[in-house]
Amino acid sequence: MSAVAAAGGAGRPRGGPGGGGRVSSSDARAQRAANAEAPKVPHLLRRISELFTPYKGQLIVTGVLVLIGAALTVVPPLLTEQAFDLGLFPASGTPDIPVLFELVGLMVLIWVLGAALGVWQTYLTAKVGNRVMGDLRIRLFSHLQRMELAFFTRTKTGIIQSRLQNDVGGVANVLTNTVSSVLGNTVTVIAALVAMLLLSWQLTLVAAVLMPLLVSVQRRVGQVRARIASETQESLSDMTAITQETLSVSGILLAKSFNRQGAEVARYSDENDNQIALQVRQQMSGQWFFAIVQIVLSIVPAVVYLAAGYLIAGGVDITAGTIVAFSTVQARLMWPLLGLMRVGLDLQTSGALFARIFEYLDLNPAIVDAPDAVALPASRSAGRVEFAHVGFVYPDGDPEHPTLDDVSFVVEPGQFAAFVGPSGAGKTTVSYLVPRLYEATSGAVLVDGHDVRALRHESLVDRLGIVSQETYLFHATIAENLRYAKPDATQAELEDAARRANIHERVMSFPLGYDTVVGERGYRLSGGEKQRIAIARVLLKDPAVLILDEATSALDSISERVVQDALDTAARGRTTIAIAHRLSTVVGADVIFVVDDGRIVESGTHSELVARGGAYVALLAQQLTAD
Structure with missing residues (x-):
């Protein structure tokens, strides 16, 4: 049936489907801007979460591992406080070596256990994330297979390919890392805050005073990155379309025939420059935000020391061990907070990509089976x-x-x-x-x-069997192209169909016979040879x-007579x-x-x-x- 999709050219009916002309760079950018400003798919987060439904069991195990691992990360700082106050500087004034051995041993055990759990959790998240991404790609490909012919005549092949490759690939990081990152960092942040409160609620207020402002700024940065991500994917779609059009056998032949290779390079170069600019913008958007966040989180310990000094001078009972432990917990809090903020930005950025994917998944095929559709009764005389x-x-x-x-x-x-x-x-x-x-x-x-x-x-x-003017053959062997009509066909059946199509002798004249690779769209064969292979393929189907x-x-007239004889046999x-x-x-x-x-x-x-x-x-x- 691939040949049908390629049919067209001469005889194209008035008002028939067209492939669409080339779009100018300014029009393409205008379209990208329009897409970037389009409203996001409703309930986007719910739809993304539904992708993980088949993997609930593995997600639960991952969640448990993340919770345990995150909880373990805040235990060493608490042990550090004990090591300072009970082991290094006990009330007796002499270091208590047995207590230190016990506390240090617990720290080492916790670190080893945490590392092992981290490896296991990484394996599970990578496995689930990549399976979800694979499911999404198959779901999109399957949905596109159900779309009517008119969809493909009005949409560039390269743009469709970009949705499957660039857009789905663009959300890979979110699918593979988001669940574990959100769970792990959230639990770590909560556990760290609890530990900080247990150590000193006064110092915790000092350390957390700027958090709401950072979250507000992060949201604005995420909106900007999402808009740039949408424009970037539109540009990638255009680049993929240009590649598909110009680097196919037909495109190369056309460019060489009209000496337009330079123009095609220039067209690709223009879009490539646009893509580079967008990638730089995407990489740089939010960098000042994260720089400020890191500065704020880095100076907080110094502010904590200053605040501790004021508190101790004011009569609050804070030990050196408490200050060291608090600083350790606060330092451990910095990276999970940054991780959560990055995940938030990634989700906002990937939201634009998910919206593009769901846009295709939400397309309703114009031609579908009726609810009460019946099978056409099998009758060879019909x-x-x-x-x-x-x-x-x-x-x-x-x-x-x-x-x-x-x-x-x-x-x-x-x-x-x-x-x-x-x-x-x-x-x-x-x-x-x-x-x-x-x-x-x-x-x-x-x-x-x-x-x-x-x-x-x-x-x-x-x-039904269809033989069109523009024969489509896959870049595969002659046998594989023939078996597209009947995958379980025997070699004898292939040869019988080829004989009836007047192509068997020609195939056998090739050094590899039926194992001869025909090349892109069959360009290694003549027009008449391709048509006769297409006829043999239909005969194998026996419609x-x-x-x-x-x-x-x-x-040409000679090839026409040979092919016409084959068609007469087929009919x-x-x-x-x-x-x-x-x-x-x-x-x-x-x-x-x-x-x-x-x-x-x-x-x-x-x-x-x-x-x-x-x-x-x-x-x-x-x-x-x-x-």
Whole structure:
């Protein structure tokens, strides 16, 4: 079915889907600014937390480890107080060595235990975080697979790739470290504050007086970073799109053909400069804030010493051990506080990325199975296709000038039906509506008497085979490309399909035979060879209905004859709908429908239409003149 997504070019219906032109740098920046100012997805934090639901058990274990580890970090300072007051400077005036051994031994044990718990906790958080990220990537990819064809014709492939790679990758740090960091730092801060209160509530008030101001400033910094992050991801999307367009085989061939390599480098360089500027802004945003925070937290101990001096002079009972222990706890408080503030900034920054991811996940496919959809009954003798007063307008088309207007016809099982007409008449649109790549705006498309909207899409597509003008082959072997239609096909089945497609002998002439790698989009093969492999792929699927979308129009006359023979073999014994550019290829069709301006203006066999002397004869005359 990949070939269908690539179909287009000549015969693109009026108002049909377009890939969109290149956007200027100023327009792109304006779009990025608009996206940056867009409201965030509602309940974003709730939706992020739901991503961790399948891993509740591991998160609970992680949480317990974090709680224990964080609680252990504040015990050594309390032991330090005891070591000073009871071991080094006891009331007797002589150091108590046994007490010191006991207290130091406990400190060492706690540090070793904390380190071991930290390693275990890091493993669990890394495992859970990366699994969540993987789940998110698969969920997004799966959702995109369900989107209708129109979505991909109006969205650059590079932008879609950027959502999957750059945006999901951009939230990796939050997914892997946030839970443990928030839990660990929060517990450490709370435990440290409790320890500080136990040591001296007066000194605790002095140490904590500036915290509310720092939290307020942090929130403002986070908003700025989130806006820059959104702009940065938009720029990355543009860079990915440029890379995908210009470094593909088709893009390189086009650039070399028009000597535009320098222009492409300049276009990429401009966006790269913009990306560098945004990255620098993102790195620098908040640096002054953290510098101030570090200065404040660093001078607090000195302020504590000064405050302790005033308190002791005022008659408050504070020992040297208390001051040392308090300073130790306060020093341990600095990094968890910084960690919490950084996590807060990361969450605000990553919120913009999560919003972009959820934006795609919230897209509703335009074509979905109805709740009561049924499977198309399997019958090898079936294959009746009917259009009943079908009208169609593309999503970006003009309703006053529909692409198809009140089109009705019937193709009986086993018939070869050809659709001919001038470019833009609506022929290719007919081939899109049968497999329900687009939804009819009015009327009904029926297969074997069933409205396609009432069928399970999977069962419908299983009965159809499509060969388009622009053949799509994966950068893989010939055998792998063929097995895309039937993964469990045997080698004998591959060769049988290839023989019927007139390509087996050619494949066997390659040194590696069916293990020959065809290259990007099959560029190592000729146009005729690619088309015959595509035909063999469809034959392997063995569909009841075969759709040929101008499958020979881009070939030379020799290749056309070889491919046409293969198509005739493929069409034998099955319903065939052929969108034809060259009328010579459909002279023997059971019925020919002449399409013009979105309507069927004539139908009949070749001889009947020639005898009628109407639009079909005019098309013949135009082709004879062109030839």
